[in-house]
Amino acid sequence: QSNVTIYGIIDTAVAHVDNTNAAGDSVTKVASLTGSFPSRIGFRGTEDLGGGLSAIFTLESGFGPDTGTMGQGNRLFGRAANVGLKGKWGTLTLGRQVNMTYIAGLKADVLGPNLFAIGSIDPYLPNARSDNAIGYLGNFDGIVAGATYSFGRDTSSSGGPAATGCAGESPADSKACRQVTALLGYEVKAYGINASFDKLYGNTGAAGGLTSSSNFDRRVTVNGYWMFGGTKLGAGLIDRKTNAVTGVTESTLAYLGVSHPITPLLTVDAQVARKNVKHSGDDTDMAVARLTYFLSTRTAVYGALGLMNNDGAAAIALDAGGSVGVGKPQRGLMAGLRHHF
Amino acid sequence: QSNVTIYGIIDTAVAHVDNTNAAGDSVTKVASLTGSFPSRIGFRGTEDLGGGLSAIFTLESGFGPDTGTMGQGNRLFGRAANVGLKGKWGTLTLGRQVNMTYIAGLKADVLGPNLFAIGSIDPYLPNARSDNAIGYLGNFDGIVAGATYSFGRDTSSSGGPAATGCAGESPADSKACRQVTALLGYEVKAYGINASFDKLYGNTGAAGGLTSSSNFDRRVTVNGYWMFGGTKLGAGLIDRKTNAVTGVTESTLAYLGVSHPITPLLTVDAQVARKNVKHSGDDTDMAVARLTYFLSTRTAVYGALGLMNNDGAAAIALDAGGSVGVGKPQRGLMAGLRHHF
């Protein structure tokens, strides 16, 4: 039993958002996909193999604490299922794993996978995982470099941001559902900057109109953070080009945030973001502020306020997995409890 | 790892019941939903936050030991997925949780969730849980008070007593799938009595004919127990009014049981129950006796005999999840092994 560590987060929130449809109705609900962090339970272990080499594994379930259901398209270990080797040269992992787009924003995005956050604008960002993948990540005195290669990026049936129906591993078409991601950065305690690249291909049945292996979705991101004492400033830019069956769409998503400890137990996080769809007036702006009070290092209560402003025919909901009337602004309020174990 | 405790019950039984259909056929089977207790594995923890305050969480999976499948409509943590705070003032929980109808009968119903029990007559009773719920339970020198409020009582697809297809959290109709339960009682070691109230609403697609938010199912229960030395007498009354699309049905379910330790290792439990459907002759009577032999405090073998007597067009099976010919009596026999870990 000493070979396995059980860990997790259970985080639930009650949220209220307005303008959820054309009629302008509001809704109050217990958050499902995430509160301030998505709930998860995991099993992991490390074995020292000698000579600086270790074997490592992670099995991590995502679940909705509002209903007890499994996340990531009803997978037992939808957040992670991988095994690998770790040495001074870095970490090599095989299996389902987060990819470089996920890792790139970890330190720069001060709201992370909050219910109101940039994950509402681009739901792929907090779900940037790859099935059937080989991954590498290394850190050499602050120089961070990594990559993943997937033979079939998402085996689950289509049905959500984390279930996009692209199993790949197709004999007839080796490009189908392939995915490559890469990361290069420099990160020390005082500051850091990185850039990532992510290109994923489609196939018959894949979500988002990527219904052929000549369709693709490509994201390039640049992210940075700067520490001013205990206060962090974080910013990033995500440039996206989607070549779907319905045509090509190009957009950028920029975010800027600050995380400031008011007292050792009370932290405020605030972020603004803007999605600009090229050759279109369907743009979206977001502003979110969150206050977190730590009851201990493992337990916190928090509250957040947010606004998502949709121009033109944009219809991006403030809350992850939510809905909003076309072109309507959406205001939201949430309060929750988070516990790490 | 010291932050998490793993616990559970695995309980399997072989059961034989007669008159399972109009032809009067018998069946022998390995019980699925429950034996003497439903099988489950859970992860829970408590963190002392100081000042009498604790953070608590429970993640509990129900499963069928006959087949290894998940219970509660294929949920990972279908029995419980909640986090909360606990103090002298009581316990506040957020997430999927048992509600007050579940808690009300815990001490008075000597057979509890046995395969042959009142859960066969009203399958909601051993499945009285609420999704998307805020719950409170307090105990002040024996005075027990609690309540739950749910924004959407059952997110799973319709397909069984624990999967009734009512997700709620609907912007267009805030009453859809809402549920309120409440409990008040006085419980000490020697005796206890409580009363509970439970009203749940329907919506499009909900099971049991509750296909609109103006449909509801309302249960009021009164339950009590008295100890005579080590022998417990327990009784209860469940008054139910169902306003379904097919009309209004009213019924009462009364039960009376005794639990007696013949020796420190051998306990007999016996219960009779009667369901009376108002303005109808479709009534049902149940009688069950169970003998449990404890191999240790954690492991027991047991056997039970039961009879379900169906009048008129009543067709209530003796065993949870079973079937019976319309108007037929059903006799059953079961023997099982239960292990707590």
Place this chain on the structure above:
Amino acid sequence: QSNVTIYGIIDTAVAHVDNTNAAGDSVTKVASLTGSFPSRIGFRGTEDLGGGLSAIFTLESGFGPDTGTMGQGNRLFGRAANVGLKGKWGTLTLGRQVNMTYIAGLKADVLGPNLFAIGSIDPYLPNARSDNAIGYLGNFDGIVAGATYSFGRDTSSSGGPAATGCAGESPADSKACRQVTALLGYEVKAYGINASFDKLYGNTGAAGGLTSSSNFDRRVTVNGYWMFGGTKLGAGLIDRKTNAVTGVTESTLAYLGVSHPITPLLTVDAQVARKNVKHSGDDTDMAVARLTYFLSTRTAVYGALGLMNNDGAAAIALDAGGSVGVGKPQRGLMAGLRHHF
């Protein structure tokens, strides 16, 4: 917590096979069903009840490390969910469990559930489990005897070798989906031989054409192993008769293998097998060699080469769950990492 031990294997491999279809296309993929062993995580415990008696339980999940999905037809504990009692007289288990066909080949089949192995020829062999079963296994100074009896052998929906859609426990037809398996053998360290019998019945909706309870699939196996120092020679014969809705098929599957430790850290396993379909030229031959290097007792890397030769209209893929063009040979290569915890 001391009542539960968590254990498991995570094993992933990258495999390349040719001739996956009529066009002769190759595919490279991350293995799903198994690498050298199928991935699993389990919870088990033993309680000493005194007098040589113990209570035991096993709850074991199978999962695909390539995607994080549950195995065995989407069951939480698809590999095992059973509780039992153990004494000098043997072990009695109740619930979902491996049956005697599974146990019979454990020591004689040197490749076991490898991705390239006899499980590719007869997918039932590494999936020989029974739902709703009572099992017994005893060992008396090397004499091994066991049996299982199932009231309904496979409750999961039809959809793979471990999900064959035969729930049984049918009042109208008690033979539906019943299964009996038995084992008798003599096994000591230096050598062992056993024989097993397995007969399973069908019902409406069951896979493999067993759509009536008068359909059956019957396997009789004989298996043996001999140790020459640290080198094991293992062989077996599986005689099968399938009475399906489409007619009767008879076949034999013979295998012969060797497992040899080249050094304490490096082992080579090699096996040949032949499936002979009676009254038909649709036969298949298999040859596989595998090299395993142990990084520790718990962690290993391995590589394997295999060939599946299909005669006539045979179309048996080399890799478990794979595909091959009709009558084509298939060559494959795999390399993987396995970690026990």
